[in-house]
Amino acid sequence: xxxxxxxxxxxxxxxxxxxxxxxxxxxxxxxxxxxxxxxxxxxxxxxxxxxxxxxxxxxxxxxxxxxxxxxxxxxxxxxxxxxxxxxxxxxxxxxxxxxxxxxxxxxxxxxxxxxxxxxxxxxxxxxxxxxxxxxxxxxxxxxxxxxxxxxxxxxxxxxxxxxxxxxxxxxxxxxxxxxxxxxxxxxxxxxxxxxxxxxxxxxxxxxxxxxxxxxxxxxxxxxxxxxxxxxxxxxxxxxxxxxxxxxxxxxxxxxxxxxxxxxxxxxxxxxxxxxxxxxxxxxxxxxxxxxxxxxxxxxx
Amino acid sequence: xxxxxxxxxxxxxxxxxxxxxxxxxxxxxxxxxxxxxxxxxxxxxxxxxxxxxxxxxxxxxxxxxxxxxxxxxxxxxxxxxxxxxxxxxxxxxxxxxxxxxxxxxxxxxxxxxxxxxxxxxxxxxxxxxxxxxxxxxxxxxxxxxxxxxxxxxxxxxxxxxxxxxxxxxxxxxxxxxxxxxxxxxxxxxxxxxxxxxxxxxxxxxxxxxxxxxxxxxxxxxxxxxxxxxxxxxxxxxxxxxxxxxxxxxxxxxxxxxxxxxxxxxxxxxxxxxxxxxxxxxxxxxxxxxxxxxxxxxxxxxxxxxxxxxxxxxxxxxxxxxxxxxxxxxxxxxxxxxxxxxxxxxxxxxxxxxxxxxxxxxxxxxxxxxxxxxxxxxxxxxxxxxxxx
Numbered sequence: 001x002x003x004x005x006x007x008x009x010x011x012x013x014x015x016x017x018x019x020x021x022x023x024x025x026x027x028x029x030x031x032x033x034x035x036x037x038x039x040x041x042x043x044x045x046x047x048x049x050x051x052x053x054x055x056x057x058x059x060x061x062x063x064x065x066x067x068x069x070x071x072x073x074x075x076x077x078x079x080x081x082x083x084x085x086x087x088x089x090x091x092x093x094x095x096x097x098x099x100x101x102x103x104x105x106x107x108x109x110x111x112x113x114x115x116x117x118x119x120x121x122x123x124x125x126x127x128x129x130x131x132x133x134x135x136x137x138x139x140x141x142x143x144x145x146x147x148x149x150x151x152x153x154x155x156x157x158x159x160x161x162x163x164x165x166x167x168x169x170x171x172x173x174x175x176x177x178x179x180x181x182x183x184x185x186x187x188x189x190x191x192x193x194x195x196x197x198x199x200x201x202x203x204x205x206x207x208x209x210x211x212x213x214x215x216x217x218x219x220x221x222x223x224x225x226x227x228x229x230x231x232x233x234x235x236x237x238x239x240x241x242x243x244x245x246x247x248x249x250x251x252x253x254x255x256x257x258x259x260x261x262x263x264x265x266x267x268x269x270x271x272x273x274x275x276x277x278x279x280x281x282x283x284x285x286x287x288x289x290x291x292x293x294x295x296x297x298x299x300x
Numbered sequence: 301x302x303x304x305x306x307x308x309x310x311x312x313x314x315x316x317x318x319x320x321x322x323x324x325x326x327x328x329x330x331x332x333x334x335x336x337x338x339x340x341x342x343x344x345x346x347x348x349x350x351x352x353x354x355x356x357x358x359x360x361x362x363x364x365x366x367x368x369x370x371x372x373x374x375x376x377x378x379x380x381x382x383x384x385x386x387x388x389x390x391x392x393x394x395x396x397x398x399x400x401x402x403x404x405x406x407x408x409x410x411x412x413x414x415x416x417x418x419x420x421x422x423x424x425x426x427x428x429x430x431x432x433x434x435x436x437x438x439x440x441x442x443x444x445x446x447x448x449x450x451x452x453x454x455x456x457x458x459x460x461x462x463x464x465x466x467x468x469x470x471x472x473x474x475x476x477x478x479x480x481x482x483x484x485x486x487x488x489x490x491x492x493x494x495x496x497x498x499x500x501x502x503x504x505x506x507x508x509x510x511x512x513x514x515x516x517x518x519x520x521x522x523x524x525x526x527x528x529x530x531x532x533x534x535x536x537x538x539x540x541x542x543x544x545x546x547x548x549x550x551x552x553x554x555x556x557x558x559x560x561x562x563x564x565x566x567x568x569x570x571x572x573x574x575x576x577x578x579x580x581x582x583x584x585x586x587x588x589x590x591x592x593x594x595x596x597x598x599x600x601x602x603x604x605x606x607x608x609x610x611x612x613x614x615x616x617x618x619x620x621x622x623x624x625x626x627x628x629x630x631x632x633x634x635x636x637x638x639x640x641x642x643x644x645x646x647x648x649x650x651x652x653x654x655x656x657x658x659x660x661x662x663x664x665x666x667x668x669x670x671x672x673x674x675x676x677x678x679x680x681x682x683x684x685x686x687x688x
Contacts, residue, residue: 014659021655025648089386089470113369271360276360
């Protein structure tokens, strides 16, 4: 019995060594024959994926750039940040992705494009305001909505974000820790909520998200007319006219978004509603060309 | 600058900017307002009053990470300024307008590209003149990276020749602390306190300390420098256009390259070998230029540079640093490589096969392909040999 056991162990040992020999042969192959052609192979693979047209190449570039990071070693600290080709100023950090916005799912995070003067400002707001905050309004006669924060990763209603509350310290504290507050990256977004069956729920909640996901999955099976129908249904809460800047950026207590309730620190509210911001908004309004310069057209 | 001051400033600037935009719709203004604005516009803007901080309070908008748009070419444009990182480098002493000098009002129109050679408001202490990177641009123009050849004619593929931003993003300070013992990264509080004993006003001591100690060593990590060069020299299409060798790959195969990519800061990177010691870093010359650091006659001196192989003989530089195995360009190197690869493969796989067969025999000691019973294949035991 012992002899048999010894024999089996020996055979297994020999088989193990044989496997190692074969593996070693494979392992050494690229080391001996080098990696010549690897770059060319990668380039040709990218070209295959990217296609010939400018648009296709741009898409390929976008896919590769989204994961690009840059590390700067200062010796006493390392700065790792997203990399955008050709950008001079440092970015520092990425904004947390919004996994629970039905709109962002198709329109992305930088959707505003129409108005040349304010598109960047509007895009700035998409990082901490849900689209429906400005693009949906209660119907006439309906109760005004209440606003709340929702978590970008869970889609659940959350209390006022700490990162926002901490901004106050940047105004009041001498501590270096609070010297550089981060604006807009709160891990949460402001969204309208409505009361239904005595329950306060998000205007675009899980139910709406599931609906959009289902549509996106099934759309290839739908007829063109059905697609249009579905789009109409999905967008039915979208108002024709979005909420205007001055509805929130103004002095007084009757602001559309109640900054105080949502945890905005007093100094920050002052900033958002003082002349610097409000005045600028006024000026942007006046940047539109007057009608007499736009024959046959109407100003937006 | 505190927030209240910023707010006050923005309001004052906004008013003058408003005057300009309002003139477009002057029909809405009454004559008194019009004359008032005209008077304001005629008052010259006193630049000496511009503060060191944000004279236009640009960060009121640009502090938002999401300030961005997609341009007409489909490119993502981000206008965010990370204040903390901006203030970690020498440019923190500049106002935004020093570089983006076409912006004279907020809200502003799309800014023009920054010209790094323009003068900014900082007075360069040695010459008491306004600071500019013009000299650097002139040096770059003389180098192999300049857009014109020695006859002043544009080199082919103009778009491939670098401008400032191709190699530089916003610089950081990399201060070092030398108080006792070896130098360490970071600021020595003991040292800077001694500066601050006299230089109390503002951030003068910190600026000076960080600026000077950053210049006592490399401002960028060696690996980052190689990666910067690799942006162009690592691109196969670029190399094809300019008929260049793959120097990034060959560098990575060298002892220097291995050490740099393992994290060494004391090993030679591209700049160390390609710039003559004491010369401006932007003056990289082709190896055919007699003054070049890598010209055959100067290679020895380049290796003997201070902080490198000071006592090296000229033979140290007698090898080809960037070995490229191109059959047409370097046939000797190419066939040597083939020979050694073949030699190594033959030896290694011969012995691996032997080992494998030996192990196979251990596994099947009695195995044989010859199954026939021919008398000469049957080994008789010694005792049976004498039997008929």
